[in-house]
Amino acid sequence: MRAFGSVVQVLGLLYLIGGGNSAPAKKGPKGFLKQLNDTTWVLGNDLWNLTQGRQYGVRLMYKDKDLVGNAVGHYVSYNGAASDLNWTSAAIVESGSDYINVKFTAKEGDFHWVIYDDLVGAYQYFINHALPVLGEFRTLWRLDNTSFPRGRTNVKDGVLPPLSDYLAATNVQDETWQEADGTYLTKYDWAAFIREQEYYGVYGNEFGSWYINAGKDYYNGDHLKQELMIHRESKTGDAVQLNMIHGTHYQAVSKDAFDDGKTWGPWLWYLNDGSKSDAADRWRQEQKAWPYKWFKDTAYQTRGSVRGKIVLSDGRPAAGAAIFLGDNDMPNVTALDQGKRYYYTVYADNDGSFDIDDVRTGTYALQTWANGGKIADVTTTFVQGDIVVAKDKRTDLGKKLTWTVTDRKDRVFQVGNFDRKTVGFKLSGPTPFEHGRIDKVPANFTYTVGKSKSSDWYFAQSALGAQSIVFPLKAGPSSNAKLTVSLAGFSGGSSANILLNGQKVGNITTNSALLPTSQDTYRAATQAGEWHLLEFPIDQSLLKQGDNRIDFNVTTSTRWRGWLWDSILLDWA
Numbered sequence: 001m002r003a004f005g006s007v008v009q010v011l012g013l014l015y016l017i018g019g020g021n022s023a024p025a026k027k028g029p030k031g032f033l034k035q036l037n038d039t040t041w042v043l044g045n046d047l048w049n050l051t052q053g054r055q056y057g058v059r060l061m062y063k064d065k066d067l068v069g070n071a072v073g074h075y076v077s078y079n080g081a082a083s084d085l086n087w088t089s090a091a092i093v094e095s096g097s098d099y100i101n102v103k104f105t106a107k108e109g110d111f112h113w114v115i116y117d118d119l120v121g122a123y124q125y126f127i128n129h130a131l132p133v134l135g136e137f138r139t140l141w142r143l144d145n146t147s148f149p150r151g152r153t154n155v156k157d158g159v160l161p162p163l164s165d166y167l168a169a170t171n172v173q174d175e176t177w178q179e180a181d182g183t184y185l186t187k188y189d190w191a192a193f194i195r196e197q198e199y200y201g202v203y204g205n206e207f208g209s210w211y212i213n214a215g216k217d218y219y220n221g222d223h224l225k226q227e228l229m230i231h232r233e234s235k236t237g238d239a240v241q242l243n244m245i246h247g248t249h250y251q252a253v254s255k256d257a258f259d260d261g262k263t264w265g266p267w268l269w270y271l272n273d274g275s276k277s278d279a280a281d282r283w284r285q286e287q288k289a290w291p292y293k294w295f296k297d298t299a300y301q302t303r304g305s306v307r308g309k310i311v312l313s314d315g316r317p318a319a320g321a322a323i324f325l326g327d328n329d330m331p332n333v334t335a336l337d338q339g340k341r342y343y344y345t346v347y348a349d350n351d352g353s354f355d356i357d358d359v360r361t362g363t364y365a366l367q368t369w370a371n372g373g374k375i376a377d378v379t380t381t382f383v384q385g386d387i388v389v390a391k392d393k394r395t396d397l398g399k400k401l402t403w404t405v406t407d408r409k410d411r412v413f414q415v416g417n418f419d420r421k422t423v424g425f426k427l428s429g430p431t432p433f434e435h436g437r438i439d440k441v442p443a444n445f446t447y448t449v450g451k452s453k454s455s456d457w458y459f460a461q462s463a464l465g466a467q468s469i470v471f472p473l474k475a476g477p478s479s480n481a482k483l484t485v486s487l488a489g490f491s492g493g494s495s496a497n498i499l500l501n502g503q504k505v506g507n508i509t510t511n512s513a514l515l516p517t518s519q520d521t522y523r524a525a526t527q528a529g530e531w532h533l534l535e536f537p538i539d540q541s542l543l544k545q546g547d548n549r550i551d552f553n554v555t556t557s558t559r560w561r562g563w564l565w566d567s568i569l570l571d572w573a
Contacts, residue, residue: 031100031115033092041090043102043113047120048271050074052104055084060143062120062271067207069144071238076111076126078137085111094296108132111139112266114294120272123292125265126245133257135248137264141202141209141241148202148209148239151230152276153192155431160202160230161185163237173522173560175234176435184435187231187240188524191249191433194219194227195345199270199283202230202239208274211243212283213267214290217360218245220339222324223347223371224420224528226250226432243267246339250489250523252516252530253333256340266295291358302361304389308397309353310368310382312375313404317352318382320373322420325356328365328385335367336530347371353399359389368403369420376417378405379484379533379569406571412481413449413471415457416567420531422459422488425565432527438462438560446470459526462494462562466551469568476545480573481538483550486566489529492517493558498536499551501544506536508563510556522560529564537573 031045039054044061051059057074060067068074077084085106093112094101102113108131114123124139131137151160169177169185176186192200194216201210219225227244245264248254268286272278291300306325310318324335325344341362348354348368365385370378382403389395422428427440441458443465450472461467483498483505490508492515498506509515520529550570554562 027097029095029098029100030117031095031102033090033100033102035090043090043115045115045117045119047118052087052090054086062207065147065207067144067147067209067271068142069147071144071236072142074139074141076106076139078108078131078134080136087111099294114266121268121270123266123268125263125267125295128258128262129260131258133255134246135254135256136244137246139243139245141269142233142236142238143202143209143241145232145237145239147204147207149204151190151202151239153190153200153229154196154198155192155433156190160232160239163232163234166232166234177234186435186524187228187234188249189433189435190231191226191228191524193223193432193528194221194225194229194244194247195223197229199276199279200229201279202241203274203276205274208272208276208279209241210270210272210279210282211241211267212270212279212286213243214283214286215265215267215292217342217344218264219343220246220254220256221251221337222326222335222343223322223345224336224531226525226528248519250518250520250525250529251336252490252518253337254339258340261299262340263297263300266292299360302391303358304361304391304393304395305355305357305359306364306366306387306389306395306397307353307355308366308401309351309399310348310401310403311352312378313402314407316375317350318348318368318403319350319352319375320371321348321352321368321375321382322371323348323354323356324367325359325364325387326367328363328387334531350374361389361391363388366397370418372417372419372421372423376419376567377408377411377414377569378403378418379486379567380405410572412473412570412572413469414567414569415447415449415469416454416486416565418486418567420486420488420566421528422564422566423527424454425457425459426455428459428527433524434526435524436560437526438521438562443554444468457565460521460562460564461496461552461554462521462557462560464554464557466553468552469550470547471550471570472547473543473545477540477543477572480540481543482571482573483536483538484567484569484571485534485536486568487515487532487534487563488527488566489518489520489525489564490515490532491519491521491529491561491563493522493556493561494554494563495556496552496554499553500538500542501548503542505538505542506534508534508552520564521562525564527564531566538570
């Protein structure tokens with residue numbers, strides 16, 4: 001009896017330990033979601049947690065510190081801060097041995113946090129159900145300014161201006177202040193080309209908060225899509241980390257209607273101790289893992305690829321050309337302004353060949369344009385539509401896609417390279433963003449073909465005066481000509497007449513249907529905005545043997561508003 005009693009006692013103890021089952025307890029994920037009341041939840045894992053309210057994630061705990069503090073926290077919004085999403089419910093919709101997938105639901109769609117046991121941070125994505133036609137859609141963090149005093153993008157890394165600097169300065173325009181020494185504070189100096197990003201965020205000596213967007217096909221726009229990435233909030237001092245997954249900064253037109261189910265992401269929001277090298281390592285890890293195999297979405301996982309080789313009609317390979325795979329049904333919308341579906345960008349190799357991997361299945365149109373280099377003289381764009389991408393298939397467009405270009409023998413002169421950017425012109429660098437740099441451009445100067453270099457021409461024009469090109473002709477003209485003016489950007493408010501030997505042949509005009517205004521020169525952009533190509537016929541009677549002169553004569557000027565130059569060419573017709 002004693003022996004039997006001892007066995008019963010042992011079995012009873014095992015029963016209690018095992019919860020009534022003699023088998024070992026199955027290990028579950030460490031991630032959690034707890035609902036505190038109708039409008040408040042806590043989510044996270046053993047390493048971090050966030051208290052999420054109806055709109056804002058208001059308390060972010062990591063290493064025993066609240067990293068939101070007095071700041072606003074985390075939220076999702078569209079068309080500016082006026083339309084923050086309101087979460088009506090939250091639930092764990094999927095889990096595994098080491099992760100949970102938490103879905104927050106709003107009337108516009110579902111926002112997901114995928115939380116792994118050992119990850120300080122979470123993968124995030126949004127699935128649309130009822131977003132309105134919009135231009136701006138974003139997720140963001142507004143964090144404690146003492147914990148995150150610095151910011152980093154791929155083009156700028158430094159201290160975010162403290163709130164005291166804003167309070168002591170004079171507001172001169174939208175989110176732009178002038179300090180006593182004449183320098184400027186503006187959040188737009190923290191913009192960047194979004195498809196060039198690796199990791200970006202805000203950080204300090206103890207903490208770093210980073211966005212890592214390994215996949216970029218859910219972004220709107222092409223290679224030259226620019227967005228505000230981080231900044232100091234001018235009214236509160238919050239450290240702001242933006243995830244502009246559909247943006248309008250530096251564009252003229254960007255409003256899209258989305259299908260039910262359109263998905264942005266997944267991307268990684270990542271916390272660490274402020275180490276940039278650790279964030280860089282994590283970027284490389286995420287890049288190798290994209291597209292993520294763990295994301296159980298059929299449309300996301302169903303992909304193919306596209307390859308081809310482009311040759312110019314004069315026999316040259318399209319070396320280094322920008323390649324854009326986008327909408328098949330929007331021929332009148334620029335590549336920069338496309339945004340309702342998914343988009344892919346690469347650059348051609350030196351022989352004109354290109355490969356675009358991991359493309360969602362569907363029907364696309366291909367666009368290519370010069371990106372400087374060996375084809376910097378090419379003014380035309382190559383377009384081919386009805387490109388079908390099938391699951392696990394490589395769509396081969398052939399080894400000789402022919403891109404029709406203008407005969408170089410007909411060119412009289414060219415100032416600047418065709419690349420849709422100001423790169424190579426005076427004051428275009430070293431950084432692509434600086435408010436007020438356009439003020440440094442003289443109102444009047446002359447470029448002489450055969451003597452001046454492209455680096456002598458300034459990147460922009462705004463002030464009253466004339467930027468002029470003097471070019472010689474060895475003999476009288478035997479035919480008409482064409483003046484091509486390629487603008488890397490245009491902010492309405494300034495206008496110019498174009499004169500050839502004193503006779504008006506065209507204009508660059510605010511409120512013209514040909515020139516919708518974009519938000520570039522007055523928002524610190526110095527290299528690109530919305531690209532425009534203008535062509536003006538030139539009657540041969542206006543040309544003469546000897547020196548000729550073209551003047552871009554500004555007749556109306558608004559400070560900081562004007563245009564960015566790409567290239568200027570004169571060809572015989």
